[in-house]
Amino acid sequence: MISVDFKLLTSATGIAVLFATSVLADPLPSWTDSEAKSRIMAFVDTVTDPDSVQYVTQSDRIAVFDNDGTLWAEQPVYFQLYFAIDRLRELAEKDPSILKTDVLRSAVAGDLETVAKGGTAALFEILDASHSGMTVADFSTAVRDWINTAKHPDTGMGYDEMTYQPMTELLRYLRDEDFKTYIVSGGGIHFMRVFAEEAYGIPPEQVLGTYTNVEYQVNEGKPVIVKTPGIAFVDDKDGKPINIERTLGKRPIFAAGNSDGDFAMLEWTTAGDGPRFGMLVHHTDAQREYAYDRDSHIGRLNNGLDKGPDLGWLIVDMAKDWSRIYTGTK
């Protein structure tokens, strides 16, 4: 019996059988049998069917995904801010004099309310203090150590366990259908690249995001890239289509986000010629995750809820459309 199976697998017929099986298996098992799921699959079927007038060649099958709130959770604050604060604490233990301002002292004391009051300026101050003055390689090591040990304050889970199971299935499904999947996030590239390949199957060169200033230095004969204070590019709002165009030179055919920071990316993507798909993850599940939209200070979704449906975008209802939320829980 074993030898027969083996022969079957290695024959051309066997390969066809295997293909048929994988096509028949549900590629999105953590999505309920809802309109959301069938709309995604109908789109993918259409653009990958060579006989369809809406067929899209492989090199144009570009899919872009926001990260915070789209591929993993983002409440009560962006996970990268937790990293920044933990890192700041670590640095301040060695040298308390680095805590020069109220914002930095509040951050280390865990007083996020004061930090929030400082708005974007406070956020950038914390980022500067925790993300600069080291090589990209050393920074990556710090992120890796953190993500392997730190726990989320609400769930007690590792942060990389709070990636969304339905979205990792969607990423894999699209890649199986010869899409190239990209992250396009307001988060930092040097932060996300550390875990994106393992968590999402997305290699470093397909991670676009915000980036800090850097310098090329030759230190004791060794050339390195060093992170320096200041943000060179903010990959949010209009910055998203701009960064995609700059990096890929192509307009995607599929874009997924969850907040108004993703509006321009979805707008640009879905305005292109031919078949396009825009989707917004709507956080509706206070029980299993978080429920927030128009009034949230993180991941505010207002414009997208108002205009998205008329633009043909899919609004994913997490509570209704996802049978499972996190990769880290069953």
Add this chain to the structure above:
Amino acid sequence: MISVDFKLLTSATGIAVLFATSVLADPLPSWTDSEAKSRIMAFVDTVTDPDSVQYVTQSDRIAVFDNDGTLWAEQPVYFQLYFAIDRLRELAEKDPSILKTDVLRSAVAGDLETVAKGGTAALFEILDASHSGMTVADFSTAVRDWINTAKHPDTGMGYDEMTYQPMTELLRYLRDEDFKTYIVSGGGIHFMRVFAEEAYGIPPEQVLGTYTNVEYQVNEGKPVIVKTPGIAFVDDKDGKPINIERTLGKRPIFAAGNSDGDFAMLEWTTAGDGPRFGMLVHHTDAQREYAYDRDSHIGRLNNGLDKGPDLGWLIVDMAKDWSRIYTGTK
């Protein structure tokens, strides 16, 4: 006889035979049988041999190439400047009032000496006047029209015929050996992307370069990316390793350039762990191309000639190592 061949080609054995043939054929026929050629091939053999201790997995086989003077000619001035001036003439025909300064008037009059005296500032002035105020799509059309018709003042050849045949062979050879090939150039991304795929087999997302400012605009309901005045990033000198790290998140194992603008890129590439390859194209052929190095105002090569050999870089002698120069001539 024909039917036998056809059967052979479609059988598994036939495919193996075809593979064997292509491996035995010379992948670099326009390179003379010199040390240069054998060093390149020895490197590729080593990193692609699974039994070698210096074996490099496919995802790390990243090769980066400068464009001007490395993949195509750059004399007497960068080809993009010819485009800019031709474009400026075209725009000035419709509206002469755009020629506001001496630099712009000199450029349109073909007085490159005055332009050269203005240095980088003059260059940027011409770029601003000719490269902004239109969508990326419209700019691409203008570049395509130009490259299909314009002729080089010295050779009378089309500019895309002045790509180097030995380098297109090298690009193809590396890709056949599962390298991913990138352009990393001081030239503009929106200029190069128009011809890079056809000329070099390099798709838009693998073209890194200098980029102008852009804006995301929604014009009459249509989202577009518009080129605006000013340069957002200059991809030269230290900018090259910085841009590679930012875009790829990886250090290449192979880098090719021709001027001191490429020094940092080669330095960073070849300082990495494991096998690395750096090469500089030395323009030594006044008869078939141009001869210039330490004193040239375009493509100055000084530091690279002094330090490159000690750093193990290959210095390619065009006159000696290349049996053919341009793709457009036999």
